[in-house]
Amino acid sequence: MLSVFSRLRRRTGYPSPSATDSSPEGATVGPVLFSEIKPDLGVVFIDVLRLSDRARLGDGLARVLTDPSFRPEYHFCLDFGDLRGSPTRDEISSLAANIRSLGLMWLTGRIALIARTPEQCTAAHSFVAQLTAGMSARSRVVGDFLSALRWFEIPGALNDLPPA
Numbered sequence: 001m002l003s004v005f006s007r008l009r010r011r012t013g014y015p016s017p018s019a020t021d022s023s024p025e026g027a028t029v030g031p032v033l034f035s036e037i038k039p040d041l042g043v044v045f046i047d048v049l050r051l052s053d054r055a056r057l058g059d060g061l062a063r064v065l066t067d068p069s070f071r072p073e074y075h076f077c078l079d080f081g082d083l084r085g086s087p088t089r090d091e092i093s094s095l096a097a098n099i100r101s102l103g104l105m106w107l108t109g110r111i112a113l114i115a116r117t118p119e120q121c122t123a124a125h126s127f128v129a130q131l132t133a134g135m136s137a138r139s140r141v142v143g144d145f146l147s148a149l150r151w152f153e154i155p156g157a158l159n160d161l162p163p164a
Helices: 004-014 054-066 089-101 118-129 133-137 145-152
Strands: 016-021 033-038 043-048 075-079 111-114 137-140
Touching: 033 054, 043 054, 054 089, 075 145, 089 118, 111 118, 111 145, 118 137, 133 137, 137 145
Parallel strands: 043 075, 075 111, 111 137
Antiparallel strands: 016 033, 033 043
């Protein structure tokens, strides 16, 4: 199943995101996330696929932050829609610890977490609760990509979308 933002990206003609997989040569576990930076919108899209490998997840997030097109004022859209399995409390804690260890408290944009199932909503709310106070105040759990764009309040971002 494609995440909400993956389906919308196809409708809007945005290119496919890059897979971030820092696994050893020959590993078959697959990517832990897909990421795409959209400078025209000022948004970083991250499709979280698996939370079980903290090191690879941290590497993937670090790659996003070192991308030359990344800016600290960009909004973050974390999509849990393609998350494989039900995340454990430890996995959610690890993701929040990764965010804190990378020093993401200096980011100034808003953070939207897309969650569609009850399990994803629980994981997203738990994640927000474990962020620093400043980041929690700028974070919101939403049910779809359009709600994330509305939360970001990007002028004109919703104007050019083709009908569903």
